[in-house]
Amino acid sequence: MAFNRMESASYLASLLAKSFSRALQERGQKLGFAPGQFPILLELWAEDGLTQKQLLERIDVEQATMANTLARMERDGLIVRRKHPSDRRSQQIFLTDRARDIEAAAKEAAAAAEQSLLSGFRRFEKELMLEYMRMALANSPRGNGAS
Template sequence: MTDTHDSSPLRLIGRITRGFTRIADGGLREFGFAVGQLPVLVSLKKRKALSQAELARIAQVEQPSMAQLLARMERDGLVERVADPDDGRSRLISLTPLAAKRLPKAKALMDAHAQDALAGFSADEVAQLAALLERLNANVERMGGG
């Protein structure tokens, strides 16, 4: 028997997120990536080079957390610090050729996992779910002032 509290939408979203993260992390490890690195990897793929502050804002984490993440990613050969062309004293973060080469396969894996997670849903149901989650996200952002 399921407690009605266990089936609250926010609790379910948390369980789904933890489960999906666990599954995705397992597959991404093969490419030297982790789910927590995806906002950085995707942002750098789109924009080539960004500051640590910009990456922290995009990933919605504090600066010290981003600094730790970037230090590990740099150690693992995924990102590198490059001179900022607009400010010679400043450094930007960019993907290494190794990370850029591995990223398409990791994206394909994540796309396959997402497809598996949505198996049995019609296109209309996926669109409805996305619309409902967008509304929920907007409410949460409004609550947090962001």
């Protein structure tokens, strides 16, 4: 039996993720963030002052990728790191005013990127697709996938 990549959920999910990333790249660039920074920003907008370890637990990326992304975010003025008050080995990561100021626009950019990919979907089709995606993520080795 021949493998048909257009019948492969994992292949299609990968293409969809890349398409979303490109759509968010165009919109996020104007605001000063990259698509790979968006999950970190979402976590910090929800709970500022997380440690790198906490971010790693919440976002499914490699340690080196997280370290590099945080370094770029610090360089770009989106975050600052401060010594953890009770754990000398840890640093807390805080959003800058600049990052807080772009929250609404960044979330709107992500919604617009998603809408561009789901254009033409009826509401129930989008809801079904999201439900199926959540079900597939629940089956993944990491449980519910990235938050």
